[in-house]
Amino acid sequence: MTTKSVLERATTNTELDGVAADIGLLIIRVVFGGLLAVHGAQKLFGWFSGPGLDANAAGFDSMGYNPGKFFGTLAGLCEFGGGLLLALGLLTPLASAIVLGTMINAVNALWSLGLFGKDSYEMPLLFAAVGAAIAFTGPGKFSLDHGRPWQRHGFVWGAGAVVIAIVAAVLTLILKWTL
Template identity: 75%
Template sequence: MSTNTAERHTADLTANPDKFAGDIGILVIRIVFGLILAAHGAQKLFGWFDGPGLTQAGTGFESMGYHPGKFFGTLAGLCEFGGGLLLALGLVTPLAAAIVLGTMINAINATWAPGLFGKGGWESPLLFAAVALALAFTGPGRFALDHGRPWQRHGLVWGVGAFVLAVVAAVVTLVFKWIL
């Protein structure tokens, strides 16, 4: 950012601090949500944060009908870890949101039996899916690595595109779950 641009942003903030309130709200959501989701992925991949690690996660995925469990556990961990970090940074936001949303569609499928609020139910994956989809539509806000870059995308078309990509990826994953 050039000095003139930085001075202009500082002047904007001083003159009208409410102009940035929405961007700050989105920043808080992105960072908290993205880092929590990345931590979930790190639990599966590396066993961090009292997580199961890859071998145990693979066994868990096998018990949910995802064969081979280690492959699907790795895929889910990478999607949560990578998608979460990308959302926290505000980088390639529609793609990151699609990655997270597709993963959460599979998580909803895997936790469907207990119901929405049953023990081990799908309320958390639904909440995570909703936040990811909302970020696909709104974009990452002003305080993001995407902001002002040629690849920055958000809005109706990009939100719908992220949704469609997520559903297609989730369906392909579920088809492989059912046939393998």
């Protein structure tokens, strides 16, 4: 028996193969978006053993993001809102831009602690990468965007989301340094 014939027999073609990538995107969006929304809820409301708004504000003050209440609330809203939008697959390029811009600032804040270890920038970098990837792929068929007039995905929309995220992150860093 040849290698080719073994591979041919091992290959499956089912009706569901056409939606396999969409199922994968759904799993990534729901898990990733849900976890990011939880991070935002921790910051904003103290849910899920989070610090809550006052302690979060103090943490942002200590990282040089003054006023901490403004920047902490902004980060919490971006994580909560961007995470929920991605989980739902709603306004995906905008949601991706929100997530990526927020994570660029998180990477910046944790840069001095290194890529690995306690309080490193490993997790924000991972979140940024997933947010950027979803900007390019789109949310898939199992999303609130699918089939709607506002549905957008592909290279131009992914690149646009990345540019918007970078501009928003830089503006936030400028505010951090000037306030």
